[in-house]
Amino acid sequence: MRAAGRPPPPLRLRLTDGPLAPQLAGVRQEVERWARANGLAEPLVEDVVLAAHEALANVADHAYPDGAGVATLDAQHLDGVIETTVRDEGAWRPPAADPGWRGRGLVIIRGLADEVDVHHDGTGTVVRMRWKQG
């Protein structure tokens, strides 16, 4: 449902402003607006928003010791494929006392998206989520 000839611009959000958790409601609104502007069907809008949120919630919950640090979210819609990518520059730490959300957050992401890659190394973690439309 894209306007012919002109791909809608990708979305890039860079969160640098202190603790991440309280910023996520605003991020969800931005992703929702972007998804709607790209003509995504309603159930897919909700899935893309929730999956992006869970990836960022993982960053807020464990990548940085105090829940504050850099996180970026990229979303693009190209040739019928929606791809969102969440990156942090923190450490992939196994949870000390796992409250269950982190494991569950990834389960939710994998359940919502068609394809998910998680990559972590010394510089941070990248979670890439893809949906094929139609």
Next chain:
Amino acid sequence: MTHPNRPFAVAVRSELGSGPVRGAADLSGELDLASIGQLRDTLSALRREGYRHVVLDLSGLDFLDAAGLGALVRADRLFRDGGATLVLTGLRPAQRRLLEITGLDRTLLVE
């Protein structure tokens, strides 16, 4: 999802005349990692007051994430450990799907 974001709120309704035994609480707004403390505090208070059976109505909830599900699971355990029950009602199809994805449909009581 509606916009703008509505903040999370939990409103407790106790059934008059039944004493602090059966109660209900309506959740509204967005339940996420930033707002789960409010739900935890309310449900802990209901347990301390002696409620034996509490129905949580999720129909006003605009957003529910893994952290919110985690808070519901912990509340469910708290109630069960005290021989009480916590029941979820008013779930939208998307929320039911979340329970299925996470396998929590086999743990939590949903009506």
